[in-house]
Amino acid sequence: GAGVSQSPSNKVTEKGKDVELRCDPISGHTALYWYRQSLGQGLEFLIYFQGNSAPDKSGLPSDRFSAERTGGSVSTLTIQRTQQEDSAVYLCASSFQGQGGYEQYFGPGTRLTVT
């Protein structure tokens, strides 16, 4: 079946502009995660959605970052007034949370470059 998809795959934007990154999780997966990965670095947790519960926003680095998940499916990560330090690959993952584990399936990522 279809995996996690993200769009766009690449985004180049000027400093100060807003950007929206989209994630389509695997159908039926109740949990959705956003991560940021700078070049050669690890996975920086940003935000976690679980079903209808309030999202865990503890990883968002500043109030310029926000995310929504509509209808328990598609999610959009918005970065306002982008800065050069926002340049990174933004990864989305989804998982089905039930007995037997909760493997996170990652999307291909969106490479964001802020010039």
Added chain:
Amino acid sequence: GENVEQHPSTLSVQEGDSAVIKCTYSDSASNYFPWYKQELGKRPQLIIDIRSNVGEKKDQRIAVTLNKTAKHFSLHITETQPEDSAVYFCAASIDSNYQLIWGAGTKLIIKP
């Protein structure tokens, strides 16, 4: 909260030799420990996981061991091959919240 430390940050081994990557965790309530592999330019993918009710799990050339008392777990890769070159991430989680706390990653280099 939970904290996961991973060592080494870079590991270089001769092709055919074994590689071991170690992680420690801080929260004794953690009960799920997956390992993900991220090849260059690709997305992370689960390669093996272990739950706290077992001490070791094997899948062909890879194995994971867990020491609950010491709160550490390790990834073992035997007979390493060029395709094992990648960054490996460990993680820990508690079933009740389904969030993974990630290690910083280990870059494994297989020398021909």
